[in-house]
Amino acid sequence: xxxxxxxxxxxxxxxxxxxxxxxxxxxxxxxxxxxxxxxxxxxxxxxxxxxxxxxxxxxxxxxxxxxxxxxxxxxxxxxxxxxxxxxxxxxxxxxxxxxxxxxxxxxxxxxxxxxxxxxxxxxxxxxxxxxxxxxxxxxxxxxxxxxxxxxxxxxxxxxxxxxxxxxxxxxxxxxxxxxxxxxxxxxxxxxxxxxxxxxxxxxxxxxxxxxxxxxxxxxxxxxxxxxxxxxxxxxxxxxxxxxxxxxxxxxxxxxxxxxxxxxxxxxxxxxxxxxxxxxxx
Numbered sequence: 001x002x003x004x005x006x007x008x009x010x011x012x013x014x015x016x017x018x019x020x021x022x023x024x025x026x027x028x029x030x031x032x033x034x035x036x037x038x039x040x041x042x043x044x045x046x047x048x049x050x051x052x053x054x055x056x057x058x059x060x061x062x063x064x065x066x067x068x069x070x071x072x073x074x075x076x077x078x079x080x081x082x083x084x085x086x087x088x089x090x091x092x093x094x095x096x097x098x099x100x101x102x103x104x105x106x107x108x109x110x111x112x113x114x115x116x117x118x119x120x121x122x123x124x125x126x127x128x129x130x131x132x133x134x135x136x137x138x139x140x141x142x143x144x145x146x147x148x149x150x151x152x153x154x155x156x157x158x159x160x161x162x163x164x165x166x167x168x169x170x171x172x173x174x175x176x177x178x179x180x181x182x183x184x185x186x187x188x189x190x191x192x193x194x195x196x197x198x199x200x201x202x203x204x205x206x207x208x209x210x211x212x213x214x215x216x217x218x219x220x221x222x223x224x225x226x227x228x229x230x231x232x233x234x235x236x237x238x239x240x241x242x243x244x245x246x247x248x249x250x251x252x253x254x255x256x257x258x259x260x261x262x263x264x265x266x267x268x269x270x271x272x273x274x275x276x277x278x279x280x281x
Contacts, residue, residue: 002028004273005089005098006070007077007222010034011259012250013104014061015266016273020102021068023274028071028098030091033058035215036106036251037259046259057259078127080223082243085280093130099280100273103223103241103248104266107231107257108216110145110168114188115195116212117221123195124210126217128152131209132159138208141198143186144168145214152213153179164205166198168214219252229254239269247273 003025006013013029020027037043040054049057065072075091080101089096116124125131128142132155141164142153150165150173157163157176165181167173173181184200189210191197198205219228226241227234233248235241241248249265251257 001086002026002071002096002098003277004028004100004102004270005030005080005087005096006102006104007031007080007089008034008104008106008250008252009072009074010037010104010106010250010262011057011061012252012262012266012269013102014065015263016102016104016249016270017068017070018064019267019270020274021070023271025274025277027068028073028096029065030073030075030077030089031105032074033062034106043259076127077222078130078217079221080246082223082225082246087245092127099277100245100247102239102266102269102273103233103246103252104250104262104269105216105222105252107251108214110214112218113143113186113198113212116189117218119189119191119195119210120221122193123191123208124189124212126212126214126221128156128211128213131211132156135160135209137161139206140164140209140211141166141205141207142211142213143198145212147171149213150175152211156211164207166200166205237268238272239265240272245273245276 004020004027006016006029009031017027017029037054037058078090081088087101136159139162143166145168153165157179163179187199189195232254235248235253239247247269249269250262
């Protein structure tokens, strides 16, 4: 049972981890380095470091993180469940518990596929390593938004009879023989009690299961009951959400999408999470 669980390892998440550690709280932080920061050639508006590159800033943030006792888990968080006095966090196949949670996942403007949320858990999955055994010897389809989805498709191919892969990004793909690439745009899922067909712009795919693999998940799927405004989480000045003990910081709370704002909000979220925990005692 951790005191504070942080979902996201960008500037907001690392800032939250550093400040929670400074308040003598046990911390777990989920995810890998922020790709948005890593791909930034420069960050000219961060005070005191006018010529630093995103890669160098990420390295410095990680060096600071190493000075804490934070547990770092490079896994995708599938869901966060409010259990009353604590939170249950599903990270791929594993579950963790924390007394408070800070969401710092960044913001993703990719629209969900129509009926994606309707069939989630009923033929549609966000985690190949979690649900692959359910489709052993069957036919599945993967809509991949990142390079990790290529690895996941090959993993599925080892268990499944056939895998269709619909790439949502450009790149050179190396797949097992039973993976078929379909260059098309997904429109919606169809089915009765479960997803049975993926309608594409120029085609359709019938399969036993469908995997939508991307960097971040829809907020309402990630945290049931969370109040949102489009791609953003609704928070007050204390970075509190509508769920007691759950905080949010960084791009996920809205504009401006700046490193300075993310780091500041990460600090505010951590300090208020620490105060929340102290008051519970």
